[in-house]
Amino acid sequence: MTVVRRIGTALIAPLIAIVIAVVISAxxxxxxxxxxxxxxxxMFDFGDDPVQQITSMVTVLNRAVxxxxxxxxxxxxxxxxxxxxxxxxxxxxxxxxxxxxGAMVTLPAPLHVVLVMVVAMTVGGIWAGIVAVLKVTRGVSxxxxxxxxxxxxxxLASFLLTGPFLGSExxxxxxxxxxxxxxxxxPSLDGLLGGLGLELPRRPLYGFxVIAVVIxxxxxxxxxxxxxxxxxxxxxxxxxxASASGVDAKRMVLKTMLISGAVAGLIGLPDxxxxxxxxxxxxxxxxxxxxxxxxxxxxxxPIGIAVAALFYAFLDRASAPLQAADIPSTVVQIMxxxxxxxxxxxxxLARRLARRxxxxxxxxxxxxxxxxxxxxxxxxxxxxxxxxxxxxTTDGGGTP
Amino acid sequence: MRGARMRKAGLRAAALLTAGSxxxxxxxxxxxxxxxxxxxxxxxxxxxxxxxxxxxxxxxGDKSFNDSAYAGASAAxxxxxxxxxxxxxxxxxxxxxDLLTQLADDGFNPIIAVGFAYADALAEVAPxxxxxxxxxxxxxxxxxxxxxxxxxxxxxxxxxxxxGVAAALKTETDHIGFVGGVDVPLIQTFQAGYEQGARAVNPxxxxxxxxxxxxxxxxxxxxxxxxxxxxxxxxxxxxxIVYHAAGxxxxxxxxxxxxxxxxxxxxxxxxxxxxxxxxxxxxxxTSVLKRVDVAVQSFIEDFESGDVEGGTDxxxxxxxxxxxxxxxxxxxxxxxxxIDDYRQQIxxxxxxxxxxx
Numbered sequence: 001m002t003v004v005r006r007i008g009t010a011l012i013a014p015l016i017a018i019v020i021a022v023v024i025s026a027x028x029x030x031x032x033x034x035x036x037x038x039x040x041x042x043m044f045d046f047g048d049d050p051v052q053q054i055t056s057m058v059t060v061l062n063r064a065v066x067x068x069x070x071x072x073x074x075x076x077x078x079x080x081x082x083x084x085x086x087x088x089x090x091x092x093x094x095x096x097x098x099x100x101x102g103a104m105v106t107l108p109a110p111l112h113v114v115l116v117m118v119v120a121m122t123v124g125g126i127w128a129g130i131v132a133v134l135k136v137t138r139g140v141s142x143x144x145x146x147x148x149x150x151x152x153x154x155x156l157a158s159f160l161l162t163g164p165f166l167g168s169e170x171x172x173x174x175x176x177x178x179x180x181x182x183x184x185x186x187p188s189l190d191g192l193l194g195g196l197g198l199e200l201p202r203r204p205l206y207g208f209x210v211i212a213v214v215i216x217x218x219x220x221x222x223x224x225x226x227x228x229x230x231x232x233x234x235x236x237x238x239x240x241x242a243s244a245s246g247v248d249a250k251r252m253v254l255k256t257m258l259i260s261g262a263v264a265g266l267i268g269l270p271d272x273x274x275x276x277x278x279x280x281x282x283x284x285x286x287x288x289x290x291x292x293x294x295x296x297x298x299x300x301x302p303i304g305i306a307v308a309a310l311f312y313a314f315l316d317r318a319s320a321p322l323q324a325a326d327i328p329s330t331v332v333q334i335m336x337x338x339x340x341x342x343x344x345x346x347x348x349l350a351r352r353l354a355r356r357x358x359x360x361x362x363x364x365x366x367x368x369x370x371x372x373x374x375x376x377x378x379x380x381x382x383x384x385x386x387x388x389x390x391x392x393t394t395d396g397g398g399t400p
Numbered sequence: 401m402r403g404a405r406m407r408k409a410g411l412r413a414a415a416l417l418t419a420g421s422x423x424x425x426x427x428x429x430x431x432x433x434x435x436x437x438x439x440x441x442x443x444x445x446x447x448x449x450x451x452x453x454x455x456x457x458x459x460x461g462d463k464s465f466n467d468s469a470y471a472g473a474s475a476a477x478x479x480x481x482x483x484x485x486x487x488x489x490x491x492x493x494x495x496x497x498d499l500l501t502q503l504a505d506d507g508f509n510p511i512i513a514v515g516f517a518y519a520d521a522l523a524e525v526a527p528x529x530x531x532x533x534x535x536x537x538x539x540x541x542x543x544x545x546x547x548x549x550x551x552x553x554x555x556x557x558x559x560x561x562x563x564g565v566a567a568a569l570k571t572e573t574d575h576i577g578f579v580g581g582v583d584v585p586l587i588q589t590f591q592a593g594y595e596q597g598a599r600a601v602n603p604x605x606x607x608x609x610x611x612x613x614x615x616x617x618x619x620x621x622x623x624x625x626x627x628x629x630x631x632x633x634x635x636x637x638x639x640x641i642v643y644h645a646a647g648x649x650x651x652x653x654x655x656x657x658x659x660x661x662x663x664x665x666x667x668x669x670x671x672x673x674x675x676x677x678x679x680x681x682x683x684x685x686t687s688v689l690k691r692v693d694v695a696v697q698s699f700i701e702d703f704e705s706g707d708v709e710g711g712t713d714x715x716x717x718x719x720x721x722x723x724x725x726x727x728x729x730x731x732x733x734x735x736x737x738x739i740d741d742y743r744q745q746i747x748x749x750x751x752x753x754x755x756x757x
Contacts, residue, residue, distance in 0.1 A: 161616050
């Protein structure tokens with residue numbers, strides 16, 4: 001009985017979200033003159049022959065890896081009540097520096113990859129650390145400073161690319177850093193696919209997928225199963241309560257931003273180590289901002305973010321086949337937008353529902369107090385437009 | 401505790417997803433071990449040409465570069481009775497290779513990639529479809545080892561030279577401007593030609609040069625509001641004619657010109673015709689035409705008649721009418737003779753236009 005109710009409470013928000021999003025998307029598609037069912041079937045059509053199908057799946061996974069890392073980077077800050085909009089600048093700067101330094105040194109294969117990763121995480125961490133230092137020492141809002149540092153980071157990255165790290169011929173259309181030596185290339189997982197008896201895809205499956213999974217697991221363990229993670233979440237849920245219970249708020253801001261920035265530094269590496277092997281003028285941009293959407297969609301939990309990243313990547317992949325079927329690819333953006341909106345709305349509705357139920361339970365006076373469960377809450381800083389941080393639920397329900 | 405539930409639910413969903421994808425992969429390897437493994441590409445073609453077109457950032461409707469490619473491809477499609485499929489990249493253009501793969505898998509041949517940014521994607525995809533002919537606009541394939549691709553190049557500095565001549569002859573303040581989309585070598589060739597043309601007419605002319613975004617940040621091709629700010633500052637500073645090589649941002653330059661009572665020079669396509677606003681038409685002195693349409697159309701027609709070699713580059717310049725100055729609106733009719741004079745000198749080799757500023 002109570003189990004059913006609890007599962008119901010957990011599922012109600014995503015369910016409302018899906019219903020709202022499907023209805024709105026279908027409505028918009030009908031207005032555009034697109035048959036929603038046809039669009040859906042195109043999205044799920046991964047191709048006719050095995051090579052096409054495996055290539056489509058690899059495309060989704062390869063796209064999901066950086067999105068997942070971006071989501072984790074944003075979510076770590078979110079959980080501590082910090083809004084790190086600077087992920088974009090952090091990963092761009094980290095990637096160019098990692099590419100530049102990686103190309104300068106000679107190391108045996110596994111160490112070289114590790115060095116590139118360490119450099120990227122350090123640069124990302126330092127850049128995010130600036131935000132933390134400004135907040136802790138001068139009270140500068142991290143929202144403002146991280147946005148402004150984005151612009152500086154992009155300029156700095158351009159300077160480094162066209163100056164110290166320039167590796168392309170003068171006059172080349174695409175300006176790039178020196179290509180990384182092969183010892184710094186991340187091996188692909190194509191061998192694994194072959195081992196599973198699958199066809200080889202037309203693009204390598206990023207070996208960084210493994211790193212991303214490790215990062216996700218570590219993030220989950222640290223957030224949910226350590227004292228530090230508890231303090232971090234407590235700071236996000238109620239900063240003054242946290243510091244009353246002995247959390248040093250300033251140190252927490254600093255540590256959180258350093259970790260968030262270090263993870264952000266990894267976002268560009270799947271592409272860098274798995275495919276491009278250099279940073280260039282055409283390097284994928286905007287992943288930091290997409291990370292915010294992915295983190296919101298995934299409700300700041302690593303598993304949720306993984307699902308959200310795969311989902312975004314799945315929709316992204318559909319953009320080419322949709323156009324091939326004469327359906328405007330804007331359908332993809334419409335769906336991404338409505339689903340995100342729906343999730344935010346649904347979270348709020350579910351929160352109100354839960355609170356009303358808690359109040360009713362209180363009024364009945366059966367002695368079951370509302371319990372705040374930090375583990376279930378999606379901590380989002382106030383003023384971001386997300387739902388309020390804590391979700392109150394009755395523990396055990398009202399039935400004796 | 402509720403968190404644990406949710407986590408379990410999440411795990412279950414993830415497991416389901418994994419199972420689903422495995423099942424899908426299972427079907428994948430089941431249904432056709434027999435045939436279609438290699439490139440299912442050139443199938444479906446019984447001699448009929450199916451033209452594939454993959455756009456650069458901005459996609460169709462940029463009123464400039466991509467639209468020009470579309471015009472050429474659709475003209476060729478019409479004259480050959482061919483099928484035409486065009487695809488635009490996603491917002492961050494991370495799926496360029498996927499667009500080419502999609503077209504090749506759907507049996508399109510030839511496939512034209514619009515924009516030098518496709519160079520890496522082309523190098524990845526073209527070798528996987530050796531039976532398909534690819535072309536790439538604005539990027540050289542000579543020396544890349546891709547023998548089923550053709551580079552469609554433009555001597556943008558030559559056309560921009562004539563734009564500079566027109567600006568220098570028409571300016572009343574001896575002060576003109578240039579707004580580049582992104583500070584990359586390709587756009588610098590426009591700046592180089594423009595400056596040389598203007599200085600050929602008037603060595604003392606003042607030329608303001610500004611780029612919207614630095615190399616590495618491609619937003620400058622699609623940021624009309626920033627272009628308005630930059631061009632607006634140039635007009636306020638005394639410039640009366642501003643030339644833009646900024647793709648979709650050009651609209652912002654025209655709006656700044658209209659607001660400041662100045663003139664502007666368009667780029668790539670005849671922007672007098674494409675701007676779609678009578679008030680803005682009046683500020684477009686001329687456009688430096690980069691005839692992507694001519695280049696694309698003649699490539700497709702060459703392909704149809706079997707004249708495409710592959711592994712080579714085709715340079716379109718003033719002599720092939722791949723670069724031109726538009727005359728729509730009649731604003732430069734009075735100086736046409738001088739412009740033609742410079743054009744002839746360039747074609748004859750009496751003037752050599754450098755492609756770097």
